[in-house]
Structures are given as C-alpha cells and as structure tokens.
Amino acid sequence: MTETVLLVEHLSRSFGDIHAVKDVNLNVQPGQIYGLVGPDGAGKTTALRLICGAFKPDQGSVKICGFSLLDKAEQARERIGYLSQQFSLYEDLTVLENIRFLAEVRGMAHDEWLPRSRENLAFVGLDVFKNRLAGQLSGGMKQKLGLACALVNRPRLLLLDEPTTGVDPVTRQDFWQLVIRLAGELGMAVLVCTPYMDEASRCSRVGFIRKGKIIQEGTPSQLRQLLTGRILELKGDPVPLLLEMARRDTDVQDAQRFGEQIHLRVAEGRARTVKRRLDREIRSSGGTVRSLQEIPPLLEDVFIELAGTPQEARDE
C-alpha cells in the first residue's frame, strides 16, 4: 500500500455569502497527476490556496503526507512545492538567488541546495540564464523558473495553478513533459488546475469542479465514457443551415461548429432518433448531409456538458 500524499476532507470556504469551495474531498497518491478542471470562477484557485495554506478553511482538513496543515503547518509546508497562477518570485533577484532564497527558507543547507538547483535549472532548461534577473525572463521562462523553485526541495506534493496560461504551445509541451517525468521518475504527487482539456487528458485523474463543488471525478477515459453514444459529427452543406437546423432540434442539447463539421451532443438514448430526423429535415430544407455519425467523445465535450449553459448555472 502506498502512502497518501494529499488527503483533503470536507474542505469548505466562503467569502461573504459566496461559497467559493464547498465540501471538497481529494485523495492524491504518489506518482499521480490530479487535474482540477472547471469553468472560470468555479473555485479552482481558491481550492489550491486552501490546500497550500494561503487561505484558512472554514471547515474541513488538509493533510500532507499525514501532517495536518492546521497543527503541523511547518512539516506540511516543507513537503509542498507551489507554483501560483501569477509569477510570485522576486523580479529584482536573479534566477539563482530566487532558488537559493526559497531553498534556504525551506530548510536546505548550502551543500544541498546548490547542486540541487543546478540540477533543477538544467532540468527546466534555464541553466544558461542563472545570473539573469528574474524580471528579465520571458513569460514561459518565468513559469519554468517557478517550477524549478517549487521543485528545489523535492516536495512530495506539487501544486500547480494554471501553470501554462499565456505560455506558447512549445513551452507548454516542454512543461508537461517535465511534470510527467517528475510524477513518473520521482513519484511526486501533482495537483494541477487547468482550463485546457488537452492538459486535463494527460492527468491520471480529473476532478470537475463547478460552483465550488467537485461534481464529477474519474480518469479521463471514465469521464469520456459519460457521453458515449451522445456525440454526433455532422458534415454537409451549407454549414450555417446545418447548424441552425441542429440547434432547432429538441433532442440536441448543444451544437458547436468545428471548421467544416458540427459536433452535436444529444440527450441520452436519443442518438438514433436525432440521426433519422435531422437527416430528413436538412434534406427537405435543401441542404445536403454528407455524413452524420456517432464519434467518441472528447474531454472537451464532457467539460461543456458539465459546465452547463450560463443560464443553467445561474438558475441553480
């Protein structure tokens, strides 16, 4: 049996009458990459800040490697590496000075942090910039420096808050390769918030958070299975007419255009009915249907289904 790195139980926090985080439970094992996804304002960042101890919870507990954040804060914090959404290192310190500072305040001795930070900087590809002021790094390099700093004391738990927002695709790839290696080679547990579904699909588990609550949880493929048989792909001409007809159909919950094709999400068990009906109606309105078939759902589709329309979100 492996030890649980992060155990979150009944975590709640409200600001005024807004319940930012409501009864969140998490269990992250070594080597696991747990993705927390959800629409903007769902409470991802607040949840992460509660877990790293920047906010105090109203209720619930956070345990890191068995140490409670409440009464063993120092031991718990020594095991966390945290990369916040906005750059939170010192712009007037150099790359190496930043790492050194964060290593030392986390209790590392000189002969320990120096080789480690060299290693980490090489790992994230910043070793040639070690004497540059952090403020003079590009956005992607800053995130990598943030990662190098977060990793310097080999934390058991790595918390990443939208680490690749505003970073170019190549750097994003690099960044994720690093994270996957950390989890795989060092058995680090990673908790990452992300708005990107391609990133979520790289996680070993994904929790979907909405209005402060985790409403769905599972591996990416488990989540995709929720929509098996409910996603249709429609190809034909003219596309605007097809989109309009699809949206008018009562059993179609959502229709999105992706280039020359349209993705439909239909109500459960209605795929066959929709296929027949829509095909007929489009032809009778003068359009052509080249193909209309079920496709395997993407995590993106699940996200849209779970996020609900803004109207639904308000009505709840």
Add this chain to the structure above:
Amino acid sequence: MKQRLLSLIRKEFIQIVRDPRTLVLTLIYPVAMLFLLGYAITNDVRNIPLAVLDRDHSGQSRALLDAYRSSDYFKLEYYITGEDEMNYLIESNLARAAIIIPPDYGREIVAGRTGTVAFIIDGSDPNVAGTALTAAVMVGQSQATKIVASRTMRPVQSQLPVDVRTQVWYNPGMITAYYMIPALIGMILQFLTTFLTSTSIVRERERGTIEQLIVTPIRSWEMVAGKMLPYVLIAFFDMVEILVVGVLLFNVPINGSLVLLLILSCLFLITTLGIGLLISTVANTQQEAMLTTMFTLLPSIFLSGFMFPLAAMPTFLQVVSYAIPLRYFLIITRGIVLKGTGASVLIPEILALCFFALLVMAATAVRFRKQLD
C-alpha cells in the same frame, strides 16, 4: 530557524542594493534634511531691518542709534524723513521695526529730564516681534543707565531694590541649533524608518510574492524580524551620519554618553520601524501605506515637543502627547546631548519606549498572519 531568518535578511539586502536610487535617497536624505532644518529652524532673530526717523539730529540721538546698531539685533537700514515713508517700509516688509526720535530728545536729556522715543514693531511675525520688543527695551534701558551715570559722574550702584542675576545652564548662548539638532535626529529617523518599512510587506503583496512566502515554512515573527533588521542597520548608519554632521557642522556638543544615546536610539528605531511594518500589514497598496504613514506621523511634529513646548499646551493635548513615542525620545536625545543626562534619570522615558516597542512588535506579528486574506 536561524537560517530562515538569515536568508530573509540576505534577500532584503540584495533587494535594497538592487534599488540604488532608494538606497542613495536613504543615505542622503537625513543629512540634507538636517542641513535644511538646522539652518531654517532657528529662533535666533538677528539683524532686524530698522527704519530710523531722527528728527533731533543731536549728539544724544546719535548715541542712542549707535547703541541700537552695536546691539546686533537691529540693522539700521533706512534713514527716513517722514511717517509716510515709515508706513510704506513696514507695510512692504522692508523694515520690521522703526524708531522715531522727536526733535526735543537731545535737549530734554541735556536738561536733565526724560527723553522719550517711539519704537514701532511689526507684530505680524510674533517671533521677530518678540525679539525686537525685548531688544528695544533692553538697549533703551542700558542707554538710560549710562546717561544717569554720566550725570552723577559715578557708577550707578544697585539703585534697584531687587537684583535678579540670571544664569543660563547647558546652552548659555541659547543657540537654537543645540536644542533642535538632537530633536532632529529623532524626527528624521522616525520619518525615514517608518516610510521605509511601511511599503515593505505591501510590496510583497502587490507583486504577488507574498503567495510564495506564505507557502514556505517561514514563521510570522521571522518574517517581521527579517523585514526589520536590515533597516535597523541602515537607520543606525543614518543616525551616526546625523550625529557627525551635527557635531562637525553645527558644533553641537554631546555632553552625555554617546553609547547610551546609540543604544536608546536603537530602541526607538525598533518602535518606528515596527509602526511602519504595522501599517504595511494593514494597507492594501503601497500608496495607501505612504498616505497612512504621513497621517500617522504628522501630529508628532506638533505634539512631541519638537517645535512647541508641551508645557504650553492645553491639558487635553498634553495627555495625547503621552501616546507619541517621539515625545519620549526627544526628552532622551535632548537630555543626553545637552545636559549630559544619565540613564537613571531617563528611566521613565526608557520604560515608555520599551513598552511601545513591544506593543508595536506584538501587534505586527499578530496582524501579519501568514494568510492572503
């Protein structure tokens, strides 16, 4: 623990050095202020421009004018012929006082009677007017004594039934700079240190760096001490600078123990740096912190006894002044520098400063919870 504190201090120092403009300002500001205030804040009024309307033109009137001239208090700038001219000179601030000698002045004195002169003083600046008034009377009286002596052909001996012999201690020359410079040390240090630290924690919050600090195992008190100690050093350097300039440029004698002065200054510095940090934990932006500091410190200029003697204030304000740490420090600096006072006499003030230092530090550590909200 010790390592965490040292790393914090090291980091602060690197940041201070990377911002050379602020550093230079920090080191030059106190001396520049001392220079300015040391010369500007002086109540020693000399060379008051005087308009002279001499209608007598006798040997007697010339003797009287010579007496005023040689007193140094007045500068006989304008010799005028009419009262219109006098009105104009005083109204336009060219002359601050005027003397009118009537045509029969010399004759009356020669005849053994009393010669009367009029002395007009511009009272719009009470400071100048006060000096002018005293000097006018004093010079007149000594001239009168001389005249009486020449009439009787022998020195006037204690014709007055009461003879008050005054003796001024500590600052016999009554030089304002001697009184103000020790106080300036306190004033300048207070402003400088409070401003320096008031932005320090807010800056971390504004730049988002606080988020990373919170997640580290740093404790609140380590944070507070780490922010404060580098500035204690800088402020201490500033203080030595002020003392050196005060002694070399303004010739302020330090009569008491320099060591005692330095130790007690550190005590005061901890209080003022702490006030800055406390403001820093409350304020949301650097701007807000600066303004709060300004409003917090301004009353101390008036209520600490820096400019106006506390004894002359209404009881209510005197009570308020007990809440101002600078009040106690001014008593200490003036005491040590001017009177050579020892620690035993200053115990109430030292205790008061200790109390403030502890209060402010505790409040800061409590306020600075390691939380974002």
